[in-house]
Amino acid sequence: MKRLQLNNLQFSLNLPQLYTVMYPTLFRYDLWGRATGKSMGLAYDSAKMAHEMPGASFVFAGKSYALLEGITLPGIVAGWKQLGYHNGYHYEIQKKPNKNKMWPEPFIAPLSYDYFIPWYTGAGFYLASQDKAVPFRGPSVEGIYVDEALTINKIKFDEEIGPTNRGNRFKHPLNHFFRFASTKPFSSDSNWLYKGGDYYGEYMLQIRRYQRELIEMQLELVESEEFERQKYLFKEIQKVRDLVKFYPNKDGKILYTEFNAFDNIKNLGLKYFVENRKVTSLLKFRVEYLNETLDEVENGFYGNLSSKHFNYDTFNYSHLDLLTYEQKKQDNHNWKWDNDLFFDMPLKVVVDWGGWINNLLVWQRSGKLLNFTNHLFVKHPGKIRDLASVFIKYYKGFPRKQIHLFYDVSGNSKKDNSVLTSAQEFEGYLVEAGWHVIRMSKGAAPTHEEKYHLNQLVLSESNEKYPTVRINANNCSSLITSMKLTPLKRTSTKIEKDKSSERDPSFPQEQATHPGDCFDIVIYNEASRKKQRAFIDPLM
Numbered sequence: 001m002k003r004l005q006l007n008n009l010q011f012s013l014n015l016p017q018l019y020t021v022m023y024p025t026l027f028r029y030d031l032w033g034r035a036t037g038k039s040m041g042l043a044y045d046s047a048k049m050a051h052e053m054p055g056a057s058f059v060f061a062g063k064s065y066a067l068l069e070g071i072t073l074p075g076i077v078a079g080w081k082q083l084g085y086h087n088g089y090h091y092e093i094q095k096k097p098n099k100n101k102m103w104p105e106p107f108i109a110p111l112s113y114d115y116f117i118p119w120y121t122g123a124g125f126y127l128a129s130q131d132k133a134v135p136f137r138g139p140s141v142e143g144i145y146v147d148e149a150l151t152i153n154k155i156k157f158d159e160e161i162g163p164t165n166r167g168n169r170f171k172h173p174l175n176h177f178f179r180f181a182s183t184k185p186f187s188s189d190s191n192w193l194y195k196g197g198d199y200y201g202e203y204m205l206q207i208r209r210y211q212r213e214l215i216e217m218q219l220e221l222v223e224s225e226e227f228e229r230q231k232y233l234f235k236e237i238q239k240v241r242d243l244v245k246f247y248p249n250k251d252g253k254i255l256y257t258e259f260n261a262f263d264n265i266k267n268l269g270l271k272y273f274v275e276n277r278k279v280t281s282l283l284k285f286r287v288e289y290l291n292e293t294l295d296e297v298e299n300g301f302y303g304n305l306s307s308k309h310f311n312y313d314t315f316n317y318s319h320l321d322l323l324t325y326e327q328k329k330q331d332n333h334n335w336k337w338d339n340d341l342f343f344d345m346p347l348k349v350v351v352d353w354g355g356w357i358n359n360l361l362v363w364q365r366s367g368k369l370l371n372f373t374n375h376l377f378v379k380h381p382g383k384i385r386d387l388a389s390v391f392i393k394y395y396k397g398f399p400r401k402q403i404h405l406f407y408d409v410s411g412n413s414k415k416d417n418s419v420l421t422s423a424q425e426f427e428g429y430l431v432e433a434g435w436h437v438i439r440m441s442k443g444a445a446p447t448h449e450e451k452y453h454l455n456q457l458v459l460s461e462s463n464e465k466y467p468t469v470r471i472n473a474n475n476c477s478s479l480i481t482s483m484k485l486t487p488l489k490r491t492s493t494k495i496e497k498d499k500s501s502e503r504d505p506s507f508p509q510e511q512a513t514h515p516g517d518c519f520d521i522v523i524y525n526e527a528s529r530k531k532q533r534a535f536i537d538p539l540m
Contacts, residue, residue: 012266013037013040013041013044014036014037014263014264014266014267015259015263016030016032016036016037016038016041016257016259016263016264017037017040017041017044019246019255019257020041020044020045021044023247023248023252023255024173024174025177025248025252025253025254025255026174026176026177026178026253026254027177027178027180027196027253027254027255028177028178028179028180028254028255028256028257029180029182029193029196029197029254029255029256029257030179030180030181030182030257030259031182031183031184031185031193031256031257031258031291032181032182032183032257032258032259032260032291033183033184033259033260033261033288033289033290033291034183034261034288034289034291035261035264035268035272035289036259036260036261036263036264036291037263037264037267038075038147038181039072039075039076039078039079040075040079040082041181042075042076042079042145042147042179042181043075043076043077043078043079043080043082043083044079044083045145045179046058046060046076046080046125046145047080047083047085049123049142049143049174049177050091050119050121050123050125051121051123052172052174053123053142053170053172053175054104054121054122054123055104055105055106055107055121055122055123055169056106056107056122056123056141056142056143056167056169056170057106057107057108057110057123057124057125057126057139057140057141057142057167058123058124058125058126058141058142058143058144058145059125059126059127059128059136059141059143059144059145059161059164059165060072060073060076060125060126060127060128060145060147061128061129061130061136061144061145061146061147061152061157061161062127062128062129062130062146062147062148062151062152063129063130063131063148063151063152063153063312064129064130064131064312064313064315064474065115065127065129065131065132065315065317065320066315066320066328066337066474067129067148067151067474068127068129068147069127069325069328070328071147071148072147072148073093073127073325077093089120090119090120091117091118091119091120092113092117092118093117093325094113094114094115094116094117094127094325095113096113096118097118097120101120103118103119103120103121103122104121104122105118105122106118106122106123106124107122107169108139108140110124110126110139114321115127115128126141128161130152130153130156130157130160130161130312130313131312131313131314131315132317136160136161136164139164140164140165140166140167140168141164141165141166141167142165142167142169142170142172142175142176142177143165143174143175143176143177143178143179144161144162144164144165144177144178144179145179145181146178146179146180146181146182147181147182148181148182148183149180149181149182149190149193150182150183150184150185150190150193151190151312153312154190154192162178165178180193180196183288183291184258184287184291184292184293184294196254196256197256197258199249199250199254199256200256207244207258208293210240210243210244211244211258211291211292211293213240214237214240214241214244214260214262214290215260215286215290215292217233217236217237217240218237218260218262218273218290219285219286219290220233221233221234221237221270221273222270222273222274222277223277230270237262241262241263246258258291259291260289260290260291261273261289261290261291262290273289276289281506281507281508282506282507283506283507283508283511284508299488300483300484300485300486300487300488301452301455301483301486301487301488301497301498301516302455302459302483302484302486302516303456303488304455304456304459304460305459305480305483305484306459308461309459309469309470309471310470310471310473310480311340311470311471311472311473312473312474313339314338314339314340314373314472314473314474314475315337315338315339315474316336316337316338316339317339318339319336319337320337332393333394334393334394334395334396335394335395335397335398336397338373338374338472338475340371340373340470340472341364341373341398342364342366342371343398343399343400344399344400345364345366345400346364346400346402346403346404346438347362347364347395347398347400347402347403347404348362348363348364348365348403348404348406348522349361349362349391349403349404349405349406350363350405350406350407350518350521350522351387351405351406351407351422351423351426351518352407352408352514352515352517352518352521353384353407353408353415353422354502354509354514355380356379356380356502356509357377357378357379357380357509357510357512357514358377358378358382358383358384358386358387359375359376359377359378359387359510359514359515359518360375360376360377360387360391360518361374361375361476361479361515361518361519361522362374362375362376362391363522365467365526368464368467368468369467369468369470370467370468370469370470370522370523370526371470371472372469372470372471372472372476372479372519372522373472373475373476374394374472374475374476375475375476375477375478375479375510375515375518376390376391376394377390377478377510377514377515378390379509379510384415384422384425384426384429385425385429387426388426388429388430388433389429391430392429392430392433392435401434401435401436402435402436402437402438403430403435403436403437403438404438404440405423405426405427405430405437405438405439405440405441406440406441406521406522406525407422407423407441407521408441408445408517408521409441409445423439423441427439440525441521446524446528447494448494448495448496448497449494449495449496450524450528451497451520451523451524452488452495452497454523454524454527454528455519455520455523457527458523458527466527467526467527469523476515478508478510478511478515479515479516479518479519481511482510482511482512482513482514482515482516483515483516483519485501485511486498486501486513486516497513497516498513499512499513501513502514
């Protein structure tokens, strides 16, 4: 058996990564924030398994091949390189090794190397996704890694990918392991990840209290400009951090951990946090870097929105499969990546104009299906011209050069001393780029209560008279977040949408109520008996 060789490299594992080394459990749930070192942890563990089980096959699983190849694999490859393992010398990326390398083959060699990474030890890693027409039901493997586990369909995973973890050639204590790595779940559909830590019992409540305390001190440390205060906070953070202990369950088979980027501060440096805080909204910084738990709003304005409305299987592999791994890294994401478009139909576009953000939704209707395919935006100081440029670049070469343009009544206003209204200006840029534009909006605004009840009816899918909504979850993640975070305001006489996020400078405006306002326009025009009405929401 070949041993993991680190080729005399000087490197150190941070605390989260050390947990993966100290506790080699069969089941691991790592809910780590951005820049915590998750990819390096996966790289170390996978390289170790490739040496300790030579000839074995493993799986890197994810929601889509595009995300596996575009996000997961580059991070792991960078980690392997840091460990001293290089593409072409110790492994090949989706390529069968030349015979002159004399590498042993896996015990069960793949029929195709298109989604396989062979190692010089004879081990190899399949890339398995949930978004292809033919599900992954490959050969028996010895272990499975799942990156961004919050995005996967767990039921589908348990039926298709999970059962392949049945190899019986090794007596290794970690044979048939599962590694679930993810940022924290945002909706109840991914709460199965939290169940990995159920064995902590009431101690998890104490961990949550410590984490809330840590986040407040970490944020103050980043924003403070007083050196003595920073020194004091750093010491206090370390004291509280030392109180948080993670450990395996009683039989030693499960390990559940949560860490944030501050656990990697020795590698990142305080300057990293200070600089990213300057260019990142407060909410995004707390969630992505400090790994704060963010719960969706209960009884929100879009109360019937659920996972059934989200479509993750939207990548066009007839295009992507023609690109090499390197080409996919260089190829700009555009409409050719999307498989949920009807090429013979016009694109329907709804625009929400604003000072802090201009954003639009793209959708098409086929029968009862309302297919939301894209959400594009530019934030201040971006202007209407910039939003048009983003759209034109994304849909360059689209077969049907026709747009049905919707907008609220603010589109009929002139901005910045322009002789054109916002809608006319936007239309002009599109026409100049070769698009035929039909402006659709007219009329008055419905009330929040009208929109609320119509949204509830449509999203409930309980009445066949109404269309069915499906949202491209890869292109419209900010729309989904916006809808999940939009509160409902009730008074004794009316229902309102709480639009306070639009006035909050710390709130990411692409996740404020702006995208949801676009959604409201679509639903009202597509599902209301009072069709072809446009509207504008006052800030409440």
